[in-house]
Amino acid sequence: MTTTFVWQAKNKQGVDQAGEIEAANKDVVVAMLRRQGLSGIKAKKKPVEIHLFPEKVVExxxxxxxxxxxxxxxxxxxxVQCFELAERGSEKKAMTKLLRDVRQSLEGGNPLGETMRKFPNEFDRLTCALIEAGEQGGILDSILLRLCAYKEKALSLKAKIKSAMVYPIAILVVSxxxxxxxxxxxxxxxxEMFADFGAELPAPTQIAxxxxxxxxxxxYVVLFAPILLVMAIKALYKTPKGHYQLDKLLLALPVMGDVLRKASVARFCRTFSTLSAAGVPILEALDTVAETSGNVVIEEVILTSKDSISQGQTLTAPLEASKIFPVMVTQMISIGE
Incomplete structure (x- = not known):
């Protein structure tokens, strides 16, 4: 188990330097810094910082x-030098730590794609697959630019979906x-007023x-009902069957379902296109696309399409049979095949 140490030292020119490093103990830190030609080394464990709202690395x-x-x-x-420069220029502590961890893994001789797979919260499967394809093909810089374009479009789409969902959710809450x-x-x-009249009230009024x-x-039940409902939905999402049924229900909702379906189809097309253009094999690409679909019903359809291809059949047939993908999309995929 490693610990983060903060250190101060002087280089060969006598210039003061400082930084952070992860190691098993203080002796290892001193030995590592001496190998870099530093002297007058002072190192101590980094104090534990408590944050109510810890920083996170976002998309x-x-x-x-x-x-x-x-x-x-x-x-x-x-x-490695690229990561060193980015690490020095980062103003976000969580990002600095991530870059440092990746750099140290690269210094150990690990490929970038393999290293990124160790950080699934920051680098999703799509990113790792594209980086590995870029390393193998010697086109890492162009793959990175393609990833940037993909992520920027994904963030834009996510913002539009959130914006579209604000109005119906606000209506429900106000109602x-x-x-x-x-x-x-x-x-x-x-x-009380009607009771004083003594007249028989209509059935709808009595029901009200x-x-x-x-x-x-x-x-108190009415007050906590929404909270209990959210907790119940979260509990259902943790079970495979419940997750599937809830995702199926979301796609069937009148307005929200159509928005989510179109967003998932757009994500499928964009992700599959990006992976294919990077030279990722089609079966591996479909695995990645399924995992990043955001809906288990659509994920199942994509995996069915993968099985169809592996058996020598078409990609299009399972997509058409699902009734989730629009006819125009399946026709364009069929033309591409």
Missing amino acids: KDISIFFRQLATMINAGLPL FIVTSILMIFVIPIFA MAISDIFVEFW
Whole structure:
């Protein structure tokens, strides 16, 4: 198990230097720094920092770094030096640590694609597959630029989906609040007025009053119902069967389902195109596309298409049979085949 140490030392010219390094103990740190020609070494364990909201490396950080990396590789800089420069220029601690960890793995002789697979939270399967293809083909700089374009489009699409979902979600929340206020505070007042009249009320009015009584008597259930619903959905998502049924339900919803379906199809086309253009074998590409589809129903359809190809049949037939992919998309894929 390694620990992070902070160190200070002087180089051969007597210039002060400082930094952080991960090692098993202080003696290892001193030995590593001496091999680099440093003297007057002082090292101590880095204090533990407690953050209520710890920094995370997000897609935008990765996209910006890939563009910088492509520029440096294109300029002829060695890969390890590229990571050293990016590490020094990073202002985000989480990103700096990630770059340092990757650099140390590269210094150990590991390929970049293999190294990135050790950090699945930061580098998804698509990224690793493309990087490996770029390393094998000697076109890492162009692959990185292609990845940047892919990630930027993905972020743009995600922002558009969130924007499209804001209105219906806001309507649902406001409707729930207004209905609760009516049932708990307004309808009981009308109920007292109607009771004084002594007249027989229509069935719809009686039903509304009965529902109001439930809201008044079990207000705490109504208050916590949305929270319990979210917890139940999360619990269902953790089971394979529940995850499948919920994803199927999402695709069947009137407005939201259509948005999610189109987003998943767009992601499929963009990801598959990017992998194919990079020279990734089609079966491996479909595995990666399925994993990054974002919906297990669509993932199952893509894996069925993969099986179809491995058996010598077409990619298009399972996509058409699913009724998820638009006719235009399946026709264009068929033309491509």
